[in-house]
Amino acid sequence: MGIDIVAGGRIKKKERLAKTGNPYILLLCKLYKFLARRTESKFNKVIYKRLNMSGRNKPPLSLSKLGKFMANKEGKIAVVVGTVTDDKRLYEVPKVTVCALRFTETARARILKAGGECLTFDKLAMRSPLGQGTVLLRGPVKSREAERHFGKAPGVPNSSTAPYVRAKGRLLGRRGPRHQQQQQQQQQQQHQQQQQPQQQQQKQQQQQQQQQHQQQQQQQQQQQQQLQQHQQQQRGELASEKSQHHQQQHEQQQQQQRRAPDERRALVANGVEEEKGLVNGFASRPEIETIRVSSWSMAPFSLPQEALDFVPHVGTIHNRFQNGDAERMIYCNTELTEVELSWLRRLRQEASSLLPDMEWLPSVTVAAARFLGDVAGDHKIALQRMRDSQEWRLNFFKDGPVADSQIVEDMKLGILYFCGRDHALRPALVIRASRIPPELCTEKCAERFNRLFMFAMEYFLRYMIVPGKIENVCIILDLSNLSYSQVPPLAALMEVKTVLSQQNAGRVFRFYVCNMPFLLRAISGVVQAAMTERQRQKIALITDLGALSKDFALHQLEEDLGGSRPVEKTFLPFPLPPGPFSAGCRSGARRDAVPNVHEILTKAGARGRLWEAARSPEENTRLDFAATAGDILRKCQQGQHHRVNDDNDSNKKNIGSEGHQEADRVLQEGSSEAEEAPRRRMLLPGKRKDEEETEEPRKEEEEDRFSKEEEEELKLRRRRRKEDMRRVDASVLMQGPEDEIRPPQCSWICGSLGRCKVSVASR
Incomplete structure (x- = not known):
């Protein structure tokens, strides 16, 4: 039976697909396959074909060849489906715009220094979707060393193929085996003659070394005996010192418990208790200065006045996930469970065994419960992490605090800044990766970004929190206009990762990833499917910016993030507006807000304290x-x-x-x-007397606030209350409390939770 050649039965060609695990190349193949199919541009078809080629057919192109091909072609974009490499022989690099799969570090630096531009193929698709204004280049395919050995066999007429040669020695193949044996014998004789005096010298040296070794052993034995005697004496002295030290500590604790409340307040205000006694149950040392903020760089609404009245609900203290897990977010000035208190007692006992060698910073001791919660109560691992954190902080701030004058120039870039607060008064830290300049995308400049981040976090811990109420931060990551060239190298990312890992556990409530590029949006579904339920609730991939209004008031966000504020251009002091903070609020910032409320707390008051069972609830929850x-x-x-x-x-x-x-x-x-x-x-x-009776129903109402089933019912109830409020006469408002409704003018956070109510008479 024959083969129908006309129908194509003998030759079967299949389209070659890229055999690579690089997700960037696979996404580019998907993009240019779409462009080649939907457009009639031959340029897109060639790019798609070359993307699917093997690595051998994507040879590198040097800067010298690139400059030669792009001569007299100003305004054009050079497109290379491969790698652009440096050429040291080229003295001066021309100003060119190049799009390539990869640039070597030196080649990229030389192109940018000459005023050129390095593009990725996703940017090229946005700038020139049909290939207009481009010059398609390709490196020399036959320039590999292996290509010299391909072709006709070496020695065949008209063959230029280079043979594989084992060696090119001068005497190779010119002398016989007898000559080689004679040479070997002569070499052995010469070697033996040379070794005879050397062997005698070696014997003498060995004897001398043995004598010296014996003398050293005798000296070591004598030293060990002396050390043992000295250690025995020291152990007796240390045991007596430890017993005296523990007795002194016990007496100090008893004295502290016997102090009157007024005397204790005065000691805390003067810093005596913090310096001489225990801080959160740990031996303390003076706190180091981490940041230095001038009056011109202090945001007037760093702490809003609503924070004084704010009472966090259950979902704010414990972040509960749909799979049943829970993560405590607020630790200071808040009652801990019996399990957490037992963990804390074991940690303090372990830390007391390190005395008197180890003293702790108060900022580290106040985070002890966070370290324990992160390791599920393993006090040994938690203590080691506390030591690592303290050593890192002492090393990072060894040259002094981070001053606002040091980071003022980097703050002008707008890479990282606080923009507002969510409905639970948690500050929102905005990170815009597209504003990172090329000179910061290097390993040496990672320290500048670390200083920016530490200034923001230490500013948050000192001026923007209230212990027991506001202890967390939200991070909004803006990826708009982000290109592959703006991603820092791995070494720089590892330095940034070190700084991020030294922050206390449970500080970030949620990550919002906004304005994702086309390539990231394409794989966001795959990423979300691979994430756990806890990760999906912690990391929100925002495809519609209107979703942020469920957690933020509109004037707390900028326009490009779904808010009503114009895009900020000044970032120091931090552009923090006043309240209200209720989710979805459109009324704008209040005009009668009180500025500089952050001055109400001392450093110890902003730091907070851990719950002690021996203290009264008033002492545990008080603020300094x-x-x-x-x-x-x-x-x-x-x-x-x-x-x-x-x-x-x-x-x-x-x-x-x-x-x-x-x-x-x-x-x-x-x-x-x-x-x-x-x-x-x-x-x-x-708490008022009339509020004590309704405390439990309010807590249940707050916990059900986020329930989707009762959301519509709450909206109807609030609408009816507003209508009833309009009909109530002002004189009726002054009568006795029988029914409670919310006044329509109350637009801050407690009003949205149903706490701020006015008592009126029943109709």
Whole structure:
């Protein structure tokens, strides 16, 4: 039976596909296959064909050949489906725009220095989708050394193929085996004659070495005996010193427990207890200075006044995942579970065994519970991580704090900055990778990015948190206009990874990845399918920017991130707007916001403390206020968006000798005004008597806030309350509490959670 040649039965050609595991090349093949199919451009077909070729058919092209081919072709884009390499013989590189699969580090640096541009094929597809204005180049395929040996056999007429030669020695093949034997015998005789005096010398040296070795052994034995005697004496002295040290510690702890509350507050305000005693149950050392912020670089709304009244709900303290896992996010000034307290006791016992050699920074001791939670209570691993973290911090800040004057030029780039807060008052740290300049994408410049990141994190820990309420941060990663050339090298990424790994566990509440490029959007579905349920809830891949309004007020975000603010151009001080912070709020920033509320807390107050079972709840939850707290509280009292506290005595904060008296005066003034005008009573957060009865239903309402099934019901309920509020007369608002509705003018976070309510009479 014959073969139908016309029908193509003998020759069967299949389209060659790229056999590589590189996802970048596979995505480029997918992109140019689409362009070649949907356009009539021969350029796209050639690019697609060359992308699928083997590595042998994608030879490199040197800068000298590139400059030769691009002479007198200004304004054109050189396209190479391969690697562009450097050529040291070329003295001056011309200004060219090159698109290639890969650039060597030296070639890229020389092209950029000459004013040229290095493009990737995804950028080329956006700039020139049909190949207009391009020059398609290809490296020499036959330039490999192996090509010299391909072709006709060596020695055949008209053959230029180079043979494979084992060696090209001068005497190879010219002398017989007898000559070689004679040469070997002569060499052996010469070697024996040379070795005889050497052997005698070696014997003498060995004898001398043996004598010296015996003398050294005798000396070592004598030294060991002396050391053993000295160690025995020291052990007795150390045992007595340790017992005395433990007794002193025990006496100090008993004295601290016997102190009156007023004396203890004064000692904390003056820093005596922190320096001489234990901080969070660990032997402390003076805290180092990490950042230095001038008045011109301090954001006025680093800490909003709403943070004073904010009460975190259960979902803010514990981040619960759909698979049943949970992660504690708030540790300071908050009651810990019995399991967590037992972990903490074992960690302190392990740390006390290191005394008196090891003393801890207060900033490290306050994160002890975070270290334990990250390793599921393994106190030995947690203690080792605490030591590593403290050593890293001491090494990073050994040359002094990171000052705003050191990072002011890098902050102008807008790579990293705080832009606002989410509905739970967590600050949002925006990272825009496309704004990284080429000179920062090197291993040497990773230190500059590390300084930026550490300045932002230390600024957050000092001026933007309230222990027990706000301890976490959200990160918004903007990938718009990001190219492959802006990705730093692996060594630089490893240095940045070292800095990120030294941050305390549980600080980041959620990652938002926005404005993903085409290639990342194409594989985002595959990435999400490979992620666990916990990772999907922790890392949000945002395809629609409107999804951010579920967690942020619109004026807290910029326009290119789905908000209502214009894109920021000044990044120091951090562009932090005031409230309200309710999710989806469109009313804009409030005009009566009180600035510089961050000055209300001292350094120890911003750092917080760990829960102690021996202390009362008031001592565990108190905040350390500065002497200027009274003035700031008075300004906050005059606003119209704070709640009232009737029980002032149970909510007095420990603010030192001067600040405590000032805050007490403000509390008394607030109580007198509250009796005259109940609607204008504004002060520190607390519980009223009529709120104690409704505390448990409110907690259940807060936990169900994120339930999709009851979301519509809550919206209808709030709409009815607003309509009822319009019909209620102002005189009725002053009557006794029987029913509770939310006033329509309350637009801050507590109002959105249903906490800030006004008592009215039932209709």
